[in-house]
Amino acid sequence: MKIRTRIFAVVGLVIAAAFLQALIVVNVEERRSAAAAALDRAIWRLQSQADLGRLIVELDASQRAADAGGPAVPPAERDRFWALYERSAALLPEYLDTPESKRQLAAIDALMREWRAAPAGSDRAALMGRIRGEFDRFETRERSRLGDERIKVSSQSLQSTLLTLGIPAVAIIMLLGLVAFVARILLDPLKSISTSARRISAGTFDVSLPPESNDELGDLSRAFREMITAVQRRQQEVTEARIKAERDHRRLQATIETVPVALVIVDADTGRIALQNRTAAALIGQEPEGEAARQAHWRAFSVTTRDGAPVDVRAWGAGRLLQGQTIMGEELVVKHADGREIPLLVSAAPLREDDGRISGAVAAFQDITSLYEVDRLKSEFVSIVSHELRTPLTSIKGALQLLIEDQVASDPDHTMLLNVALSNTERLVRIINDILDISKIEAGKLELNARPHAVDEVVRQSLQNVEPIAHGALVALKLEIEPAVPAVRVDLDRAIQVLVNLLSNALKVAPPRSDVTLSVRRAADGFVAFSVTDRGKGIAPDKLGLLFQKFQQLDGANTRKARGTGLGLAIVKALVEMQGGQVSVESTVGHGSTFTVTVPAARTVASSQ
Amino acid sequence: MKLLLAEDEPDVQLIARLALKKAGFTVVTVGNGVEVLQRVADERPDAILLDWMMPDMDGYETCRRLKADPATAAIPVIFLTARVQEAEVARAIALGAAGCIGKPFDALTLGTQVLELLQRT
Numbered sequence: 221m222k223i224r225t226r227i228f229a230v231v232g233l234v235i236a237a238a239f240l241q242a243l244i245v246v247n248v249e250e251r252r253s254a255a256a257a258a259l260d261r262a263i264w265r266l267q268s269q270a271d272l273g274r275l276i277v278e279l280d281a282s283q284r285a286a287d288a289g290g291p292a293v294p295p296a297e298r299d300r301f302w303a304l305y306e307r308s309a310a311l312l313p314e315y316l317d318t319p320e321s322k323r324q325l326a327a328i329d330a331l332m333r334e335w336r337a338a339p340a341g342s343d344r345a346a347l348m349g350r351i352r353g354e355f356d357r358f359e360t361r362e363r364s365r366l367g368d369e370r371i372k373v374s375s376q377s378l379q380s381t382l383l384t385l386g387i388p389a390v391a392i393i394m395l396l397g398l399v400a401f402v403a404r405i406l407l408d409p410l411k412s413i414s415t416s417a418r419r420i421s422a423g424t425f426d427v428s429l430p431p432e433s434n435d436e437l438g439d440l441s442r443a444f445r446e447m448i449t450a451v452q453r454r455q456q457e458v459t460e461a462r463i464k465a466e467r468d469h470r471r472l473q474a475t476i477e478t479v480p481v482a483l484v485i486v487d488a489d490t491g492r493i494a495l496q497n498r499t500a501a502a503l504i505g506q507e508p509e510g511e512a513a514r515q516a517h518w519r520a521f522s523v524t525t526r527d528g529a530p531v532d533v534r535a536w537g538a539g540r541l542l543q544g545q546t547i548m549g550e551e552l553v554v555k556h557a558d559g560r561e562i563p564l565l566v567s568a569a570p571l572r573e574d575d576g577r578i579s580g581a582v583a584a585f586q587d588i589t590s591l592y593e594v595d596r597l598k599s600e601f602v603s604i605v606s607h608e609l610r611t612p613l614t615s616i617k618g619a620l621q622l623l624i625e626d627q628v629a630s631d632p633d634h635t636m637l638l639n640v641a642l643s644n645t646e647r648l649v650r651i652i653n654d655i656l657d658i659s660k661i662e663a664g665k666l667e668l669n670a671r672p673h674a675v676d677e678v679v680r681q682s683l684q685n686v687e688p689i690a691h692g693a694l695v696a697l698k699l700e701i702e703p704a705v706p707a708v709r710v711d712l713d714r715a716i717q718v719l720v721n722l723l724s725n726a727l728k729v730a731p732p733r734s735d736v737t738l739s740v741r742r743a744a745d746g747f748v749a750f751s752v753t754d755r756g757k758g759i760a761p762d763k764l765g766l767l768f769q770k771f772q773q774l775d776g777a778n779t780r781k782a783r784g785t786g787l788g789l790a791i792v793k794a795l796v797e798m799q800g801g802q803v804s805v806e807s808t809v810g811h812g813s814t815f816t817v818t819v820p821a822a823r824t825v826a827s828s829q
Numbered sequence: 830m831k832l833l834l835a836e837d838e839p840d841v842q843l844i845a846r847l848a849l850k851k852a853g854f855t856v857v858t859v860g861n862g863v864e865v866l867q868r869v870a871d872e873r874p875d876a877i878l879l880d881w882m883m884p885d886m887d888g889y890e891t892c893r894r895l896k897a898d899p900a901t902a903a904i905p906v907i908f909l910t911a912r913v914q915e916a917e918v919a920r921a922i923a924l925g926a927a928g929c930i931g932k933p934f935d936a937l938t939l940g941t942q943v944l945e946l947l948q949r950t
Binding site for chain 2: 607610611612613614615617618619621622625626649
C-alpha cells in the first residue's frame with residue numbers, strides 16, 4: 221500500500237474516532253439534560269402530589285366537620301376545594317411518567333369521586349381511610365422514584381464529566397499514535413537513507429537501506445540503490461579511465477624518450493619549454509631557471525637556414541605556429557658556440573585546448589647530419605663515377621668517329637653498325653653529362669658566370685648546334701626576334717644549353733616539313749622571353765605538371781625517336797631559375813607546344829639588334 | 830706543324846694523336862709533364878698540348894716551368910681539361926697559355942680547335 225494511502229487511512233481513522241467521540245459526548249450530554257429535565261418534572265410532580273394530598277386532607281376535614289355538626293365550612297368553600305382538587309387531579313398525570321402511576325392516581329381519583337358522591341350517613345370515613353392509604357402508598361412510591369431519578373442524573377453527570385476529561389486524553393493519545401506512525405513509516409526510512417547518503421559521500425558503498433516495500437519509500441530505496449550502483453559503476457569507469465590514461469601516459473613518455481627525434485613542447489603563455497625529451501636535451505641542453513640564464517642559454521647557439529640565413533628560432537616558431545600553421549619538414553642548422561653544426565629537419569604543430577585556443581606547440585627536430593653526409597657521399601659518388609665513365613666513353617666515341625670518318629668499312633652494313641655504336645655512345649655521354657649537371661645543381665655546386673650577352677649571340681650558337689638535327693628531321697628552324705630587344709645577363713654556355721635542349725625537344729616531336737620557331741621578345745619586369753614553338757602532337761594538360769620533374773619522359777609515338785635522359789627539362793628549369801628566370805609551357809593537344817624561358821635583361825649592354 | 834701531346838691516359842692519348850694526325854699535325858706523345866720538359870728541347874714542337882691532370886707533374890706546373898724557361902717560353906701551350914670553368918681558363922691564360930680545350934674533346938673537331946687557338950695568339 222502506498223504511504224500516501226496509509227497516511228490518509230490513519231488520519232481518516234483518527235478523524236472518524238474524533239467524530240465518534242463527539243457523538244458520544246453529545247449523546248451523553250443529551251441524556252444528562254434529559255435526566256435533569258426528568259428531575260425537574262419529578263420535583264414539580266412532588267409538589268402537585270403534596271398539593272393534592274393537602275386538598276384531600278382539607279376535603280376530609282371539612283366533610284368531617286359538617287358531619288359532626290360542628291362549625292360547618294360553608295358549602296361554597298367546600299365546592300371551591302373540590303374544584304381545586306379536580307384541577308390538581310387533572311394536572312398531575314401530566315407529570316407522571318409511568319402508566320402504573322397514572323393508573324394508581326386514576327384509582328385514587330375514582331375513590332375520591334366515590335367519597336364525594338357518597339350519601340350522608342354512609343361510612344365516608346372508611347372510604348377516606350382507604351383513599352388516604354392508597355395515596356400514601358402512591359406518594360411513597362413516587363418519592364422513591366424521585367430518588368432513583370436523582371441517582372440517575374448524578375450518574376449521568378459523572379459520565380459526562382469523565383467523557384469531558386477523557387476525550388482530549390484519547391485525542392492526545394491518538395495524535396501521539398499518529399506521529400509515531402508517521403515517524404515509523406516515513407521518518408525512520410528517510411533517516412536511514414540520509415545516513416546511507418552520508419556514508420556514500422564518505423566513500424563507503426556498504427550501506428543498509430530500508431527494505432524495498434511497494435510504496436514511495438520503496439521507490440526511493442530502489443532509486444537509491446540504483447544510484448549507488450550507477451555511482452559505483454561510474455567510479456569504476458573513472459578508475460579504469462585513470463589507469464588507462466596513466467598507462468597511455470607512461471607509454472607515451474617511454475616513446476617520447478626513446479625516439480631518436482628531439483621533441484620539444486613549448487608553452488605559449490610563458491614561451492618556455494614545458495617538456496623535452498633526452499634527445500632534445502642533448503641537442504639544445506636543458507633550459508635553465510631564471511630569465512637571465514635562459515637568455516644566455518638561447519644565445520649559446522645560433523640557428524640558420526640551410527643557406528646560412530640567420531633565424532630567430534622563437535620568432536620563427538611563434539609567428540607561424542601560434543597562428544595555427546603547421547610546419548612540415550623544414551631544414552634548419554643549429555650552430556653551437558663550440559663550432560658544432562647540426563642540420564635539423566623540423567616539423568612542428570600548434571597544440572590546441574578543447575576550446576580551440578592555441579596553448580603551445582610541439583616541435584620535432586631530427587638530426588640529419590647523417591642524411592647530409594649520405595647526400596654528400598651520393599653526390600661525390602655520382603660525380604666520380606660519371607667522370608670515370610666519361611673518359612673511356614670519350615675514347616670510344618673518338619675512336620668510332622675517326623673510323624667512320626676514314627670510311628674504313630668496305631661493307632655498308634659495317635658502316636651502319638659503327639654509326640649505331642657512335643650514336644649510342646653519344647647518348648650515353650649525354651646521359652652522363654645530364655646526371656653530372658643534376659648532381660651539381662642538387663649539391664649546389666653548379667657555378668654560373670652570368671654576364672651580359674647579346675641575344676643574337678646566344679641564339680646563333682644555339683641554332684648552329686641543332687642545325688644538323690633539323691636538317692635530318694626535315695624541319696625548318698625559324699627565328700623571330702623582336703626589334704630592339706635588350707641584351708640578356710646569363711651564363712652563355714648554360715643559356716645555350718637551355719635553348720639547345722628546348723630546340724632538340726621541339727625537333728624530336730616536330731613532324732617532317734613543319735616549323736620549329738624560336739622567338740625572342742621583351743617580357744615584363746626587365747626580363748627577356750625565349751619561346752620555342754613546335755607543331756607536334758602537343759601535351760595533355762594532366763602531363764604538363766610532370767614535365768619539369770626528374771626522369772619524366774612522355775609516352776607516345778615519338779618515344780623511340782625522342783629518347784632522352786629524362787633530365788633535360790629538369791636541368792633547364794634549374795638553370796633558368798638559378799639565373800633568376802622562369803620556365804613555362806603552353807600546349808594544345810594536336811596543335812603543338814610552346815616552351816618559354818625568361819632571363820633577366822642586361823641593362824648596361826645594348827643589344828646588337 | 831709539330832705538336833707535343835702530354836696525356837697520361839693511353840687511350841685518350843691515342844685518340845687525340847690520331848685525330849690530330851688526321852687534321853695534318855705531326856704529333857709526339859708523352860705520358861706526363863716531366864717527359865715534356867725532357868723532350869721539349871729535342872723535339873722543338875710548334876705547340877704543346879697539356880693534360881691538366883697528370884701524375885708526377887701536372888699540366889699547370891709543367892706550363893709554369895715551360896714559361897719560366899726562356900728557351901721554351903715562346904712555344905704556345907694549350908690545356909686539355911675537364912674543368913672548363915672561367916676561373917681555370919683565366920689561371921691558364923695568366924700562366925701564358927694559349928687557351929683551353931674541354932675534355933672530353935670531339936675527335937673530329939680537335940684539330941680545328943687547336944688551329945683556332947694557335948691563330949688567335
